Amino acid sequence: MSDQLELPELPAAQAPAPPAPLPAAARRLHTAARTQVELVPRSLDEAVPADHPARALWALLERLDLEAFYADVRAALDGPGRPASDPRVLLGLWLLATLDGVGSARKLDRLCREHDAYRWLRGGVPVNYHLLSNFRVAHPAALEALLTQTVAVLLHQGLATLATVAQDGVRVRAGAGSSSFRRRATLEACHAAARAQVARLAADRERPDPGVSRRQQRARERAARERAARLEQALAELPRAEAMKDRQRRKLPKERRAKVPEARVSITDPAARVLKMADGGFRPAYNVQVATDQASRAVLAVQVHATSSDGGLAAPLATQVATRCGRDPDTYLIDGGLADRDDIATLAGRGVTVYAPPKEPQAPTSGRTITDPRPDDRPAVAAWRARMGTAEARAVYRQRGALAEWTNAQWRLRHGLQQFRVRGLAKVTSATLLVAVTHNLLRWLALGA
Numbered sequence: 001m002s003d004q005l006e007l008p009e010l011p012a013a014q015a016p017a018p019p020a021p022l023p024a025a026a027r028r029l030h031t032a033a034r035t036q037v038e039l040v041p042r043s044l045d046e047a048v049p050a051d052h053p054a055r056a057l058w059a060l061l062e063r064l065d066l067e068a069f070y071a072d073v074r075a076a077l078d079g080p081g082r083p084a085s086d087p088r089v090l091l092g093l094w095l096l097a098t099l100d101g102v103g104s105a106r107k108l109d110r111l112c113r114e115h116d117a118y119r120w121l122r123g124g125v126p127v128n129y130h131l132l133s134n135f136r137v138a139h140p141a142a143l144e145a146l147l148t149q150t151v152a153v154l155l156h157q158g159l160a161t162l163a164t165v166a167q168d169g170v171r172v173r174a175g176a177g178s179s180s181f182r183r184r185a186t187l188e189a190c191h192a193a194a195r196a197q198v199a200r201l202a203a204d205r206e207r208p209d210p211g212v213s214r215r216q217q218r219a220r221e222r223a224a225r226e227r228a229a230r231l232e233q234a235l236a237e238l239p240r241a242e243a244m245k246d247r248q249r250r251k252l253p254k255e256r257r258a259k260v261p262e263a264r265v266s267i268t269d270p271a272a273r274v275l276k277m278a279d280g281g282f283r284p285a286y287n288v289q290v291a292t293d294q295a296s297r298a299v300l301a302v303q304v305h306a307t308s309s310d311g312g313l314a315a316p317l318a319t320q321v322a323t324r325c326g327r328d329p330d331t332y333l334i335d336g337g338l339a340d341r342d343d344i345a346t347l348a349g350r351g352v353t354v355y356a357p358p359k360e361p362q363a364p365t366s367g368r369t370i371t372d373p374r375p376d377d378r379p380a381v382a383a384w385r386a387r388m389g390t391a392e393a394r395a396v397y398r399q400r401g402a403l404a405e406w407t408n409a410q411w412r413l414r415h416g417l418q419q420f421r422v423r424g425l426a427k428v429t430s431a432t433l434l435v436a437v438t439h440n441l442l443r444w445l446a447l448g449a
Contacts (some may be wrong), residue, residue: 089122167292
């Protein structure tokens with residue numbers, strides 16, 4: 001007989017049966033009540049944290065002279081009409097939008113109604129997308145002066161030194177599409193049709209269509225006039241494009257010159273040109289040149305060009321730096337595409353030490369390196385070649401990438417400068433100046449303003 005106690009077998013455990021679902025009428029739920037009136041005792045000032053960038057930008061705007069933005073205000077204190085929206089507020093909204101990488105006036109208008117930071121910055125001032133869009137491009141001279149103010153503040157506080165300045169170009173996609181480019185014959189035909197449309201709409205004003213309101217009629221006339229003006233500008237830009245094509249043909253052998261296509265100009269953005277982009281593709285774009293101070297990483301000058309070549313663009317931007325800052329930079333770093341011998345001689349004559357890699361000669365030379373002077377070199381150019389042959393000069397030039405490319409990356413990735421939302425060289429320049437001002441204000445804050 002075994003000493004162990006034998007236990008009886010237990011029945012297998014069974015899972016409890018799930019409860020029966022409640023009928024719809026018996027369910028107790030929290031449902032949305034969107035028509036209920038809420039009394040929320042909160043001001044706009046309480047909705048934005050104390051350390052939000054909107055507050056910092058507004059504090060800087062209150063310290064800057066913005067009188068140039070008020071020149072177009074015509075609403076008098078005791079005169080008729082409604083008050084004008086404060087330009088300081090409109091500028092602050094665009095600065096915050098540029099900080100967030102927003103380039104669309106319609107999106108900014110939506111943020112002014114939905115986002116607490118933009119609502120705080122707006123402060124109840126009437127805005128709409130049309131007003132915001134017009135304001136961004138209506139004050140190029142005032143934006144130039146504002147950029148000068150930011151640079152002057154950084155220089156006065158010793159944050160910018162002009163000891164080393166780097167220049168670089170970035171190709172930014174234009175607002176025009178590739179399909180908008182037309183040849184001379186098509187442009188002339190489209191221009192004639194546009195002028196005929198303007199005349200026809202003007203004649204219809206005397207015998208208006210009952211089905212078309214007066215507002216719609218004015219809108220049609222305005223659109224027709226703007227299209228005719230763009231086509232007229234495209235015809236005016238065509239000789240420059242044809243001259244560029246002629247230069248391309250002269251550089252090629254005779255048997256390949258016929259392959260260069262006929263010059264074309266965009267009918268929506270006549271100033272834009274088809275440029276080679278960083279990814280190797282060709283798209284309508286603008287060539288934006290930027291000069292950056294090494295000590296503060298602030299932008300000292302910007303220029304927008306509609307040219308594919310960077311040659312000859314170094315001296316004009318350096319001149320803008322000298323005009324804005326009161327003196328020339330000590331050291332100027334440029335890449336090989338900007339290394340034009342005339343520009344190097346001009347800058348050397350003003351006491352600027354240029355660091356740039358010499359270009360390879362087009363024709364092979366026996367026993368001569370790129371740093372050896374050429375027979376037609378001026379003394380300043382020969383000295384530049386000899387300087388770039390030293391290890392010290394190459395070490396100085398290597399600083400250019402970390403400085404200039406950093407600025408380009410900030411503008412592209414942080415401020416959304418991937419493609420211009422406006423068309424025309426003047427409007428594109430205004431949009432670029434707005435990015436430069438935003439960049440400098442952020443540098444001012446980062447350096448302990």
